[in-house]
Amino acid sequence: MKRMKGEKSSFSENIGLIKRALSIISQLSPNMLNINLIKAFIDALTPYIAICLSALIIDELAGERNSDVLICCVLIVISGTLFFNILSIFLQEKINIMNVSFHHEFKKFLNNLKLKLDYDKMEDPKYNELHSKIVGSMFMTNGGITSIIDLITSMAANSISFITAVIIIARVLIKTSGKSNLFSSFGAGFLYTLIIIGCIALTVRNSRKESKEEFGLYKNCATNRYVDYYHFNYMEDDKAAKDIRIFKQRDLIIDELWNKARKPWMNILIRRSGLTQKYFGTNVIISTFIGGFTYVVIGLRALKGYISLGNVSQSYASIVILISSIQNLFVSVSQIISNNDYLKVLYEYIDISKISSKEGLIPKAQKGWEIEFHNVSFKYPSADEYALKNISFRITSNSQTAVVGVNGSGKTTMIKLLCGFYQPQEGYITLNGIRINNYDRDAYLELFSVVFQDFRIFAFPIGENVAASVHYDENRVWDALAKAGLNEKTESLPEKLNQYLFKNIDAEGLEISGGEEQKLAIARAFYKDAPFIIFDEPTAALDPIAESEIYSKFNQIVGTKAAIFISHRLSSCRFCKRILVFDQGKIIQCGTHDELLQNRNGKYYELWNAQAQYYQ
Numbered sequence: 001m002k003r004m005k006g007e008k009s010s011f012s013e014n015i016g017l018i019k020r021a022l023s024i025i026s027q028l029s030p031n032m033l034n035i036n037l038i039k040a041f042i043d044a045l046t047p048y049i050a051i052c053l054s055a056l057i058i059d060e061l062a063g064e065r066n067s068d069v070l071i072c073c074v075l076i077v078i079s080g081t082l083f084f085n086i087l088s089i090f091l092q093e094k095i096n097i098m099n100v101s102f103h104h105e106f107k108k109f110l111n112n113l114k115l116k117l118d119y120d121k122m123e124d125p126k127y128n129e130l131h132s133k134i135v136g137s138m139f140m141t142n143g144g145i146t147s148i149i150d151l152i153t154s155m156a157a158n159s160i161s162f163i164t165a166v167i168i169i170a171r172v173l174i175k176t177s178g179k180s181n182l183f184s185s186f187g188a189g190f191l192y193t194l195i196i197i198g199c200i201a202l203t204v205r206n207s208r209k210e211s212k213e214e215f216g217l218y219k220n221c222a223t224n225r226y227v228d229y230y231h232f233n234y235m236e237d238d239k240a241a242k243d244i245r246i247f248k249q250r251d252l253i254i255d256e257l258w259n260k261a262r263k264p265w266m267n268i269l270i271r272r273s274g275l276t277q278k279y280f281g282t283n284v285i286i287s288t289f290i291g292g293f294t295y296v297v298i299g300l301r302a303l304k305g306y307i308s309l310g311n312v313s314q315s316y317a318s319i320v321i322l323i324s325s326i327q328n329l330f331v332s333v334s335q336i337i338s339n340n341d342y343l344k345v346l347y348e349y350i351d352i353s354k355i356s357s358k359e360g361l362i363p364k365a366q367k368g369w370e371i372e373f374h375n376v377s378f379k380y381p382s383a384d385e386y387a388l389k390n391i392s393f394r395i396t397s398n399s400q401t402a403v404v405g406v407n408g409s410g411k412t413t414m415i416k417l418l419c420g421f422y423q424p425q426e427g428y429i430t431l432n433g434i435r436i437n438n439y440d441r442d443a444y445l446e447l448f449s450v451v452f453q454d455f456r457i458f459a460f461p462i463g464e465n466v467a468a469s470v471h472y473d474e475n476r477v478w479d480a481l482a483k484a485g486l487n488e489k490t491e492s493l494p495e496k497l498n499q500y501l502f503k504n505i506d507a508e509g510l511e512i513s514g515g516e517e518q519k520l521a522i523a524r525a526f527y528k529d530a531p532f533i534i535f536d537e538p539t540a541a542l543d544p545i546a547e548s549e550i551y552s553k554f555n556q557i558v559g560t561k562a563a564i565f566i567s568h569r570l571s572s573c574r575f576c577k578r579i580l581v582f583d584q585g586k587i588i589q590c591g592t593h594d595e596l597l598q599n600r601n602g603k604y605y606e607l608w609n610a611q612a613q614y615y616q
């Protein structure tokens with residue numbers, strides 16, 4: 001039966017959650033847990049060199065005072081402690097480097113998951129919030145995958161301390177068996193144990209309360225963090241800088257965002273810090289009380305002669321370590337269980353990505369390619385109105401289709417469905433007669449070269465931008481640049497294909513114009529050389545000469561591919577053998593330019609004349 005949200009997990013479920021986290025950690029940083037455990041082992045045992053030998057030293061001083069034995073003991077204490085402390089520092093340095101690299105790998109892991117997500121899920125605020133919560137847990141709280149190593153290490157260290165303390169105490173008891181010793185009075189020992197158990201229970205209860213309250217804060221922080229991240233990115237975006245200046249948005253952003261994003265976020269940090277102070281403060285008082293109380297108990301028993309002088313410090317240290325290790329062990333177990341709440345958020349995100357990365361058939365050409373829309377209707381998840389209504393059409397290899405229509409008529413939405421980014425609510429789409437859902441998603445996407453309106457050019461070298469790879473075929477890149485009309489400009493640059501763009505990465509990076517960016521995006525589409533080439537407003541930023549150059553050789557460039565052009569410049573569509581006219585999510589007309597113009601009451605005629613009148 002499915003467990004309801006908020007219900008407690010069983011022991012085996014908790015173990016399963018932890019095991020899954022460990023497998024992710026070992027995948028991202030194979031030696032991280034081992035090195036942490038070795039360090040924990042060393043740190044836990046090092047104090048016992050002094051504890052064990054100090055008893056010998058004091059007893060020797062109080063007894064025979066053999067200088068050889070004393071020197072030998074002191075040397076062992078100093079050299080042993082020094083050696084293990086140096087080893088511990090060395091391992092800590094390694095751990096620090098591993099932590100940085102782990103953070104990097106984990107972010108990469110999250111980014112990969114995000115890239116695997118279905119496109120529609122990427123737009124959904126719920127999944128952005130999940131992502132934000134996971135990243136938030138790395139920086140804001142003590143929870144999540146990054147805490148699990150610390151918690152396991154702490155459990156291991158405390159277990160070692162516990163076992164060692166028990167051995168030492170047992171040794172003292174065996175040595176003093178038959179005589180009076182630390183625990184000879186049953187009543188006092190029992191009372192002491194009860195008080196200590198009470199203190200431990202109080203610490204564990206505090207830790208549970210702190211974890212619970214912190215998780216409550218964390219759950220609320222994600223939304224604030226999301227807003228915060230979004231807006232501060234906007235503030236840092238070079239492209240936004242122009243708008244901010246022209247429209248005097250600075251005050252608006254600072255005032256509004258300070259109140260809506262930054263302030264709640266700061267409040268959460270302050271409340272979290274308050275939580276730490278409250279619970280940490282109480283636990284420090286409890287630990288101090290345990291230490292003082294134990295000292296008094298041991299001191300009184302030493303005064304009565306129940307334990308030797310040498311055993312006072314050894315007994316005290318062992319008992320305090322025993323108590324603190326039991327206390328920390330319980331706290332770690334409680335924290336590791338609380339930490340599972342954070343892990344569940346991470347696993348929810350991973351599982352969504354797993355569902356998203358769909359495997360299936362590999363598309364195969366059958367004398368070419370054919371995609372068909374069968375009565376497709378589609379509504380965006382957040383919308384009330386249908387963006388596409390009962391659309392049917394077919395695109396085949398060796399065909400050029402233009403798509404025209406007023407803003408918001410559904411042209412880009414149709415392309416997004418064609419690429420499989422969204423699923424239609426009604427109807428279906430087929431590739432070579434098979435529904436596109438049955439194909440392997442990545443292999444299906446390989447079929448498309450699309451230049452979207454909101455394409456992105458990276459601050460990387462020109463060659464890498466075109467090939468979308470660090471390794472590329474230079475001849476093919478030059479060929480793609482020539483088709484897009486950007487080869488001469490690239491030739492004139494000293495670094496040519498290695499020329500970095502923009503100044504984000506390389507201070508000598510080249511700033512290019514909007515039209516040149518568009519040419520680069522077009523070159524990228526040509527380089528991919530996919531069987532379907534789709535241009536959504538491909539030449540909006542191009543000058544008339546560049547545009548006419550591209551169109552004049554278009555037939556030759558696209559060859560036998562299936563080409564789709566979305567354009568508001570109807571003159572650019574004339575060369576297409578078929579034009580689809582979209583209006584309010586429907587295809588209302590279909591034909592050649594000449595055919596469509598003959599219908600004087602048609603939308604195409606209206607759109608054509610609206611543009612043509614300015615050229616007459």
Ligand SMILES: Nc1ncnc2c1ncn2[C@@H]1O[C@H](COP(=O)(O)OP(=O)(O)OP(=O)(O)O)[C@@H](O)[C@H]1O
Nearest residue numbers: 380382383387405406407408409410411412413414
């Ligand atoms: N991600 C989205 N979520 C919700 N609604 C959307 C989304 N994208 C587009 N829409 C809506 O769907 C409708 C069709 O949009 P679409 O982008 O397909 O139009 P278009 O014909 O390409 O417009 P344009 O010519 O301006 O590019 C519009 O009403 C738009 O507001």
